[in-house]
Amino acid sequence: MSENNRETRNRVRELVRQVLATVPTEDETIEKSPENYPQRVVVNSLKDEIGKEFDRDESAKSLLTEDDLRGLETGAKLRIAENAKFTPLADDIIREKQIVLIKKSARRGSSKVKSIALGSDHGGFEFKEELKIFLDQAGFQTRDFGTNSKDAVDYPDFAHAVAVAVSEKSVDVGIIIDGAGIGSAMTANKVPNVRAAACYSVALAKNSREHNGANVLTLGSGQNNFSEIKSIVEAFLSNDLTEDRHKKRVGKIENIERQYKK
Numbered sequence: 001m002s003e004n005n006r007e008t009r010n011r012v013r014e015l016v017r018q019v020l021a022t023v024p025t026e027d028e029t030i031e032k033s034p035e036n037y038p039q040r041v042v043v044n045s046l047k048d049e050i051g052k053e054f055d056r057d058e059s060a061k062s063l064l065t066e067d068d069l070r071g072l073e074t075g076a077k078l079r080i081a082e083n084a085k086f087t088p089l090a091d092d093i094i095r096e097k098q099i100v101l102i103k104k105s106a107r108r109g110s111s112k113v114k115s116i117a118l119g120s121d122h123g124g125f126e127f128k129e130e131l132k133i134f135l136d137q138a139g140f141q142t143r144d145f146g147t148n149s150k151d152a153v154d155y156p157d158f159a160h161a162v163a164v165a166v167s168e169k170s171v172d173v174g175i176i177i178d179g180a181g182i183g184s185a186m187t188a189n190k191v192p193n194v195r196a197a198a199c200y201s202v203a204l205a206k207n208s209r210e211h212n213g214a215n216v217l218t219l220g221s222g223q224n225n226f227s228e229i230k231s232i233v234e235a236f237l238s239n240d241l242t243e244d245r246h247k248k249r250v251g252k253i254e255n256i257e258r259q260y261k262k
Contacts, residue, residue: 054079059104060134060230069093079104081137104137113237115141117174119162119184121155122147124177124221127229131175134230140237143171155179156187159218163188163196166215174216175233181220188216192261195253200224205236213241213250 054077058068062081066089072078077100084103086094094101116135120128125147135142145161147153155178162174166188174196176184181198188196196216197208200223208214217236219229241247 053077054102057227058084059137060130060226062133062137063087064090066090066093069097069099072097072099074098075100077102083137112240113140113172115143115171115173116237117143117145117162117165117171118176119145119158119174120147120177120221121158121179121184122150122152123155123179124219125150127177127219127221127226130226131177131229131233135233141171155183159184159187160191163191163194163216167191167193172215173237175219175236176216177219177221177229179220179222181218181223185216185218188218192257193254195250199232199236201228202231202235205232206239209236209239210241210243211246211249212253213246 056072056076057079058064059079059081061068062083063085064080065087069078069090074097076097078094079102082103093099118128118132118135128144132142132144143165145165146158155176159176159178162176165171166174174188174194176188176196178184181200185196185198188194194216195212195214196218197204197212197214198218198220199205199208200220205217208217214236217233219232224232241250
C-alpha cells in the first residue's frame with residue numbers, strides 16, 4: 001500500500017471517530033426520571049375493555065341460573081337487576097369464582113313517563129316479553145296488549161290497540177315491536193293524537209322525543225338485537241319535548257291533523 005493511500009485511510013478513520021463522538025448515546029437522549037416514561041400504554045383494541053363497569057349484563061332477568069354465569073372468569077363483574085334472584089347452583093358459582101355483582105338501579109332520569117303500553121306481532125313477541133321484564137324492573141307500569149305467542153298474527157291489530165291507549169291517555173307512551181317497525185308506525189299514526197316514530201338507534205329515539213314529541217316508539221326485531229333495543233328504549237323514555245321552537249313545530253303537525261278530522 002502506498003504512503004498516500006495509508007494517509008487517506010487514516011484521515012477517514014479519524015473523521016469517522018469525530019463524527020461518532022458527536023452522536024449522543026441513548027442514555028443521554030432519555031432522561032431517567034421515572035415520570036418521563038409512559039406509565040401505561042393501552043392498545044386501541046383494548047381501550048373498551050379497560051375500566052368497564054361490568055363484564056356481562058344480565059339485568060333484564062329476574063332469575064339467574066348457572067347457564068347465565070357460564071364463561072365468566074374468576075373475579076368477573078356481573079350486572080344484575082336490583083331484585084334479581086339466583087338458583088342454588090348459580091349462588092355456588094358466584095361464591096367459588098368470587099364474581100362481583102353490580103346491581104342496576106332504576107334509571108328514570110327527568111322523564112315524566114310512568115306508564116307504557118306494549119304491543120307486538122309474532123316477530124316481536126320474544127323481545128316484547130324481555131322488554132316487559134326490563135321495564136317492570138326499572139319501575140315503569142306496563143300494559144301488555146299482545147300478542148301472547150309466536151303464532152302468526154297481523155301487526156296492525158296490536159299497533160292499533162297500543163295507539164288507542166296512548167290517544168285516550170290511559171298510558172303515557174306506547175312501544176310496539178314488529179319485524180321492521182315501519183308497519184306498526186304507519187298503523188299507529190292513523191290514530192288521532194298519536195305521533196309514532198320507528199327508531200333503530202339511540203340518536204333517532206332521542207331526536208324523536210326532543211324534536212318531534214313522539215309518544216309511540218316502534219322497533220324492528222329484525223333490525224336490532226335486544227341490547228340495542230334496551231338502549232333505544234332508555235333514550236326514548238328519558239327525553240322529552242321541552243324547547244319552545246320544537247313545541248311550535250309539533251303544534252303545526254297537530255294543526256294539520258285537525259284539518260283532516262271528520
